[in-house]
Amino acid sequence: MDNLTPQDLFSPSKARQQRAQAxxxxxxxxxxxxxYAGRTVPTFERNEETLKVLRELSSANERADEERMxxxxVEREACKELEADEESRDPEDVKILEAVEAHLSTEGSDALRALASTAVALDTTSANPETLAHALIAHTSMSQTLANNIQHVxxxxxxxxxxxxxxRSQLNExxxxPAFSxxxxxxxxxxxxxxQTKHLRTKIREYEDRLASLEYQQAKTAATPASKGVSSAEAIADMLEQQTSLSALRRRVERLEKEVDEFAGLPADREAARKEVGKLEIELDNVRRRRDxxxxxxxx
Structure with a gap:
């Protein structure tokens, strides 16, 4: 609280931070x-980094103390259980075991220790050889399964x-x-x-309207009795010429529409279009590899 400045008094967040640090x-x-148990604590610089390190050291020390406790x-409880087990043993059984151990040969003593160690290692409740064999087979099978799984992984x-x-190499390529850009x-x-396609479509609609108008006028002229023999050769020639131009325009529009359809799926932005072309190239390569x-x- 001694580090509080007059400006901190008007800042609640800074005041809380100072109180927490204190x-x-x-x-x-x-x-x-x-x-230090009564000894003099060494002097050190009091700043935020030192405080952070000391907090971490204190927490680690507390965790170590808890683990040691x-x-x-656990050791005290284990000792109590061992003492209780020793006390619960029948004295006659203890004498018989000591007598057996005293009269065993070196090979027999080694075999007995090996049997006891195997039972402890396999975590079995009995030292029966058949039980130990089944436990050993189960552990071996489990070990082999785990080894196969590890090899597969x-x-x-x-x-x-x-x-x-x-x-990564394909992405870099x-x-x-430049071929993929x-x-x-x-x-x-x-x-x-x-x-051009929009302009030609407008022209086609214009020529279709004009053709329909000419066909209507021709039909009307042909239906008039006084003008049946007065068909204008120039009007017919003009109509045929416009129809030929209309057919040419239609073919041109269809050709341009096919060319535009090839780029229909691409975005308008150039970089986005390049990325899309790159994706299509990857799909093409995958199809080729599948075909091969x-x-x-x-x-x-």
Whole structure:
């Protein structure tokens, strides 16, 4: 609280931060005094980094103390259980066991220790050889299964690493090879072709209206009795010429529409169009590889 400035008095957040730091320093001072047990605590610079390190050290020390206490409690409980087990044994059984151990040969003593160690290692409740054999078979089967699973995981990991490297190289090729980039004039060509298509469609509608009007006038003239023999050759020639122009315009519009449809799925932005072309190239390569693989299987 001594570090509070007049400006901090008007800032609640800074005041709370200062109070929290003061409480942390008080806790650290108490912990250091306890650890040094009456000895003089060394002087050090009091800043945020030092406080952070001391807090972490204090927390680690507390966790270590708790773990040590747990270990000591477990050891005491284990000793009590062993003492209770020793006390609960029948004295006659103890005498018989001691007599057996005293009259065993070196090979017999080694065999007895090996049998006891195997039972403890396999965590079985009996030292019966048949029980130990079943437990050993189960542990061996489990070990082999785990080894096979580990080998499978390693093989899968190698395959994934290989595929990751391949995809990285393909991505680098797509990003650096000019062959996979869209031409700079793609957007301009698409815009120009769309404009021409719109213009030609307007012309077609205009010529269709004019053709319909001429057909209507021709039909009306042919239906008039006084003008049946007065058909204008110039009007018929003009109509045929316009019909020929209309057919040519239709063919041109269809050709332009086909060219525009090739770029219909591409975005207007050039960079986005390049990315789309790159994706299509990847799909094409995948289809080619699939085709080659099928062909190789057919050849085999």
């Amino acid at each position: 409480a942390d320093w008080a806790q650290i001072d108490s912990w250091l005094s306890y650890k 747990i270990m000591e409690r 390693r093989t899968l990991q190698r395959y994934l690493d290989k595929q990751h490297t391949l995809l 797509l990003q650096s090879n 869209a031409p700079p004039s793609l957007q301009r060509q698409t815009t120009e072709q769309a404009r 693989a099928l062909f190789e299987e057919l050849v085999r």
